[in-house]
């Protein structure tokens with residue numbers, strides 16, 4: 001049928017970019033066979049993710065963390081793996097116990113997770129679930145979604161990273177009138193900006209050292225874009241409510257309480273509680289950490305206004321130090337976020353398909369399997385690139 005297998009024997013193969021000890025090679029590997037509940041896709045595009053760069057350089061640290069979390073089979077440096085988890089492909093065939101929901105040729109995006117019996121495998125991070133830097137890939141039918149006709153491949157391929165950003169924005173619980181700060185405008189930061197604007201957040205302030213990325217942030221809809229060498233993102237907005245710093249808050253409190261207590265019998269304590277309910281109490285912005293480098297969270301703790309909510313989205317693979325006294329004194333609320341759920345994933349696809357979100361500014365290149373190593377190197381040094389897509393049909 002549609003499978004253009006590398007051999008005609010009973011063990012068909014496919015071209016894939018394998019990674020062993022951080023080195024890529026394009027070689028023939030076994031064509032995956034769909035197991036129960038699984039669908040075989042012909043890969044159309046697979047995005048290169050920051051997590052892929054981490055997995056190439058820090059596989060052991062990632063695997064140690066995963067092991068401690070009850071996932072013992074994440075790739076180790078010595079393993080030969082096929083990475084790639086931001087998947088767009090066409091249905092080729094179905095395994096047993098599937099519903100056969102879509103006709104062969106239908107374009108599909110899917111959560112990068114397959115199940116073999118009781119074992120869950122992360123597609124693209126595990127020797128047992130080869131990823132999308134290949135001609136074919138397996139996904140789980142229950143976690144797959146058809147891409148509506150007319151949606152360009154290069155946009156549909158952004159479903160997975162936009163789902164990550166949408167989850168972060170949802171967990172950040174940003175009010176429409178609450179300022180949102182995005183620290184770091186790499187692919188994740190840019191996707192967070194897109195999703196904040198899609199949610200209707202009025203003031204999005206973005207900060208990045210790279211002029212290219214600042215320009216991309218503007219194109220993604222950021223209202224204020226700051227070069228942290230020149231300006232502070234912390235002064236680029238005005239907060240709703242009375243104050244931003246601890247002494248300001250103390251002064252405000254003394255003035256307000258002093259005023260109220262001058263009036264005999266005024267229930268000033270109750271007025272304070274009522275004011276809190278009405279939002280007069282200090283409430284800071286929501287700050288999205290999208291860098292993932294040691295020291296960035298600490299700087300945010302030190303500089304964020306009172307009662308800011310800090311959402312840690314960037315993946316930091318090294319031990320990081322933060323001065324928690326800042327978080328305590330300012331009552332910062334810190335949320336770490338990871339991944340997304342199927343509803344968020346489908347919502348990201350809907351936003352792309354309806355045109356409400358346009359991820360095209362993030363798309364800065366497309367390569368074939370042979371150029372994967374160069375693309376990884378380019379992204380690691382990254383100033384000019386945001387997201388590079390892999391098209392395995394390119395030579």
Ligand SMILES: [Zn+2]
Nearest residue numbers: 049051086161
């Ligand atoms: Zn990713």
